Amino acid sequence: MNSTKTIYSICGMCTVRCPIAIEVKDGAIKHIWGNPHLLGGFNLCARGAAGKAFEYDNERPQYPMLRVGQRGSGQWKRVSWQEALDYISTRLDEIKGQYGPQAICLSDRGGPNTDLQKTFIAAIGSPNYFNHHATCSNSVHNAHISVAGYARNAVSYDYKHCKYLVLYGRNMLESLGTAESRNVIDMIGAGGKMIYIDVRYNYTAAKAAKFYIINPATDYALNLALINVIVNEDLYDHEFVQRWVIGLDELRHFVAPYTPQWAQQETGIGSGEITTMAREAAKASPAVIFHPGWMTAWGSNDFYLRRTIYTLNALLGSYEARGGLVINKTPADVGIRLRSLATQVPRPGGERFDGCGTRYKHLGAQWGLGQLLPEAILNETPYPIKAYIAMRHDPLASMPDPEAFKVALDRLALLVCIDVNYSETAWFSDCILPECTFLERTDHVIAQNGLSPRLLLRRQAVKPRFDSRPRWYIFRELAKRMGVGQSFPYDSIEELIAWQLQGTGLTIEDFDHTGCVELTSQPLWFDRRDGLRFNTPSGRLELISSTLEGASVASFIPFDRPEAIPNGLFRLVTSKVAVHTQGRTTSNIAILNELVSENQLWINTGRAMELAIKDGDDVEVSVEGFSGRITARLTDLIHRDVVFMLHGFGDSVAVRSRSFNRGVSDVRLQRGLLRLTVGGNCPLTECLVAVRPI
Amino acid sequence: MSKRFIYQDQDRCIGCLACEIHCKTENDVPVGIRLSRIVPSGPTMIDDVPRMSFVFMGCFHCSEPLCVEACPTGAMIQRQADGIVYVDSDACVGCRECIEACPCSCPQYNEDTGKVTKCDYCKDRIDAGLKPACVTGCTTGALYWTE
Numbered sequence: 085m086n087s088t089k090t091i092y093s094i095c096g097m098c099t100v101r102c103p104i105a106i107e108v109k110d111g112a113i114k115h116i117w118g119n120p121h122l123l124g125g126f127n128l129c130a131r132g133a134a135g136k137a138f139e140y141d142n143e144r145p146q147y148p149m150l151r152v153g154q155r156g157s158g159q160w161k162r163v164s165w166q167e168a169l170d171y172i173s174t175r176l177d178e179i180k181g182q183y184g185p186q187a188i189c190l191s192d193r194g195g196p197n198t199d200l201q202k203t204f205i206a207a208i209g210s211p212n213y214f215n216h217h218a219t220c221s222n223s224v225h226n227a228h229i230s231v232a233g234y235a236r237n238a239v240s241y242d243y244k245h246c247k248y249l250v251l252y253g254r255n256m257l258e259s260l261g262t263a264e265s266r267n268v269i270d271m272i273g274a275g276g277k278m279i280y281i282d283v284r285y286n287y288t289a290a291k292a293a294k295f296y297i298i299n300p301a302t303d304y305a306l307n308l309a310l311i312n313v314i315v316n317e318d319l320y321d322h323e324f325v326q327r328w329v330i331g332l333d334e335l336r337h338f339v340a341p342y343t344p345q346w347a348q349q350e351t352g353i354g355s356g357e358i359t360t361m362a363r364e365a366a367k368a369s370p371a372v373i374f375h376p377g378w379m380t381a382w383g384s385n386d387f388y389l390r391r392t393i394y395t396l397n398a399l400l401g402s403y404e405a406r407g408g409l410v411i412n413k414t415p416a417d418v419g420i421r422l423r424s425l426a427t428q429v430p431r432p433g434g435e436r437f438d439g440c441g442t443r444y445k446h447l448g449a450q451w452g453l454g455q456l457l458p459e460a461i462l463n464e465t466p467y468p469i470k471a472y473i474a475m476r477h478d479p480l481a482s483m484p485d486p487e488a489f490k491v492a493l494d495r496l497a498l499l500v501c502i503d504v505n506y507s508e509t510a511w512f513s514d515c516i517l518p519e520c521t522f523l524e525r526t527d528h529v530i531a532q533n534g535l536s537p538r539l540l541l542r543r544q545a546v547k548p549r550f551d552s553r554p555r556w557y558i559f560r561e562l563a564k565r566m567g568v569g570q571s572f573p574y575d576s577i578e579e580l581i582a583w584q585l586q587g588t589g590l591t592i593e594d595f596d597h598t599g600c601v602e603l604t605s606q607p608l609w610f611d612r613r614d615g616l617r618f619n620t621p622s623g624r625l626e627l628i629s630s631t632l633e634g635a636s637v638a639s640f641i642p643f644d645r646p647e648a649i650p651n652g653l654f655r656l657v658t659s660k661v662a663v664h665t666q667g668r669t670t671s672n673i674a675i676l677n678e679l680v681s682e683n684q685l686w687i688n689t690g691r692a693m694e695l696a697i698k699d700g701d702d703v704e705v706s707v708e709g710f711s712g713r714i715t716a717r718l719t720d721l722i723h724r725d726v727v728f729m730l731h732g733f734g735d736s737v738a739v740r741s742r743s744f745n746r747g748v749s750d751v752r753l754q755r756g757l758l759r760l761t762v763g764g765n766c767p768l769t770e771c772l773v774a775v776r777p778i
Numbered sequence: 779m780s781k782r783f784i785y786q787d788q789d790r791c792i793g794c795l796a797c798e799i800h801c802k803t804e805n806d807v808p809v810g811i812r813l814s815r816i817v818p819s820g821p822t823m824i825d826d827v828p829r830m831s832f833v834f835m836g837c838f839h840c841s842e843p844l845c846v847e848a849c850p851t852g853a854m855i856q857r858q859a860d861g862i863v864y865v866d867s868d869a870c871v872g873c874r875e876c877i878e879a880c881p882c883s884c885p886q887y888n889e890d891t892g893k894v895t896k897c898d899y900c901k902d903r904i905d906a907g908l909k910p911a912c913v914t915g916c917t918t919g920a921l922y923w924t925e
Contacts, residue, residue: 115800128917129794134803260792260917272789294827662792675799679795
């Protein structure tokens with residue numbers, strides 16, 4: 085065989101899932117580029133380009149493995165797929181028989197490719213699906229639900245035409261997606277202003293028109309003052325607000341005390357600067373984006389920060405405006421119905437383990453509250469949880485306090501991980517099922533909602549290198565064995581795709597030429613006067629939220645000054661870098677690891693000198709019960725109360741030879757933070773650490 | 779100088795290192811060798827904003843390349859047509875004279891092959907009417923293949 089071909093697909097190196105063009109030569113990956121039909125060029129970030137190195141790396145699970153030693157001991161035996169699937173389904177049947185289906189739970193990382201696992205868990209009768217958003221975007225999702233009735237990702241951002249972009253710690257040019265970062269650079273090139281607010285400098289700050297180091301946990305105070313100026317100076321979009329916004333009078337009353345002068349005391353940002361920001365944003369409106377954030381598991385009241393960000397967008401009328409927040413159009417908006425397996429299965433009744441929809445009426449069950457799993461397992465409240473399937477989700481690497489999480493996981497009768505990597509959780513599990521990589525499997529068709537909705541398909545480019553299986557096979561086989569095979573009515577991925585596309589007039593071949601099926605020839609804009617739809621009870625943007633009030637949650641809360649940090653301690657803040665946004669997927673890839681192999685501890689120069697720490701020194705960073713050794717990096721451009729490190733290091737799985745034991749694990753420092761807050765997020769930045777020279 | 783070169787737009791570059799990974803991937807460059815490299819510099823405070831610059835460092839493909847002069851086997855070659863300097867692997871004996879001669883250490887020694895390797899602007903791609911991999915894959919479109 086001697087041939088070169090291009091296969092259009094969807095990247096799997098991080099959760100941005102960029103459209104890609106895979107060059108395949110002689111049956112092997114030659115290069116992975118961006119899909120020019122969708123990205124306007126072959127541009128693709130470093131992680132995506134390193135997909136080839138990931139594919140040809142051997143330090144990933146190669147066959148189904150059953151644990152033979154203690155959990156976490158690393159003692160495994162190789163088994164066949166038949167044996168592994170029989171083992172898992174038999175255990176699950178036993179647990180279901182003894183405790184009921186709700187004793188089984190399943191999590192993933194969310195996103196568009198969740199249909200199979202959601203179908204499986206619902207088909208066996210359990211309501212207990214959740215995803216990783218407790219440590220990611222629960223607060224912003226739930227905030228947007230309360231304001232607009234939409235998840236965060238029901239809108240997208242028209243950066244290219246934006247004139248004023250405000251980012252709160254959204255490190256967009258490092259924790260990056262290819263199209264987003266390029267569009268923002270285009271925006272800046274066209275004269276748009278990016279305002280960047282964070283507790284430390286980074287490469288995003290380096291491109292900003294204005295950069296403010298804000299006092300930690302005071303972004304909410306800044307926003308109250310911005311709203312104060314916009315309302316008092318009558319800068320809001322009257323026509324839009326009158327038509328679409330409920331609660332302006334209450335808002336006006338509420339923000340009255342929160343003047344820029346007051347906010348200067350709280351945030352450290354000058355009152356004149358705050359006033360200017362409000363006026364400039366208003367002048368640029370509606371081509372304004374106050375970005376709600378991506379990973380927003382910050383603080384206890386993060387939910388209210390996110391609500392004020394959406395409030396600012398509402399006041400300036402940036403919803404469905406060119407250069408603003410665009411309401412995503414779906415295939416249904418153009419009369420296309422893409423079939424989904426999950427919608428064919430009756431939704432299981434009964435209370436969820438985490439209380440979403442019952443104890444916590446305002447928090448969305450589509451994301452759930454993963455941080456409550458340990459408590460539910462240990463206390464058997466509201467009922468016993470005995471089995472957990474982690475589908476490409478690694479709570480022991482991403483949830484705070486993995487040691488506490490582990491204690492609970494060890495009480496399970498069955499812990500299964502389906503992954504392409506040796507995740508921390510997989511290493512502690514009873515059975516690892518290796519999934520085919522994103523380059524080795526075809527997934528079901530997904531919709532990319534937006535101004536121009538389209539259908540996309542991840543397609544197999546090369547044969548699996550190891551004894552792995554695609555997810556459509558894994559869940560179908562488990563379902564069959566558990567007597568619910570009828571929920572997976574297909575024998576191949578091609579059959580599943582044909583079933584999904586029934587009635588659309590489309591076939592899988594329609595994806596061949598560009599990797600997608602465009603569903604419109606023109607961008608679809610709703611009419612800002614009469615055509616907007618919000619999924620709130622009133623159909624409008626609710627600053628006073630009837631959903632929240634019904635759940636006895638306040639629509640507004642006063643700003644509470646963060647507690648003073650006890651003498652000598654620091655607040656730990658984390659973020660990402662362009663070569664590693666998904667630590668577990670990228671940190672052990674040789675050519676990415678070569679560029680960034682461990683994290684460092686950024687510390688304010690003045691504070692470091694007080695502690696006799698010099699740049700490049702090894703220091704100990706610690707909390708009660710855990711400490712790590714890390715290299716200090718001194719900078720003036722970080723708040724005095726903060727230390728910073730990259731997330732995702734301190735790998736404890738020894739078979740990952742390049743990332744094993746490199747750097748310090750941020751999550752191990754985040755002890756005691758498996759906590760529920762009003763937005764459903766863990767308050768990860770409420771981690772206080774001590775730093776001392778070694 | 780080569781007739782064509784890579785121009786970097788500092789305003790667009792975000793230092794994400796995608797160029798380096800596209801280079802390594804296209805040319806199957808092992809760990810330890812970086813044929814192109816982004817050298818971050820900064821931050822420097824300019825108008826109260828900490829600016830970074832990210833300098834793209836590849837081979838300069840000099841008009842009178844010292845590496846070509848130093849090569850005892852004729853393996854280091856400058857193409858007449860466009861001035862691209864490249865290694866003929868079959869002729870390279872891995873003596874590393876070129877590495878010594880280059881003021882920028884652009885040629886690098888590949889332990890796996892026992893030969894020298896260097897940036898050749900992805901000449902096979904150029905000859906096929908394409909652009910170097912670093913330029914093609916750059917996340918933000920900050921690199922230009924230019925006359």
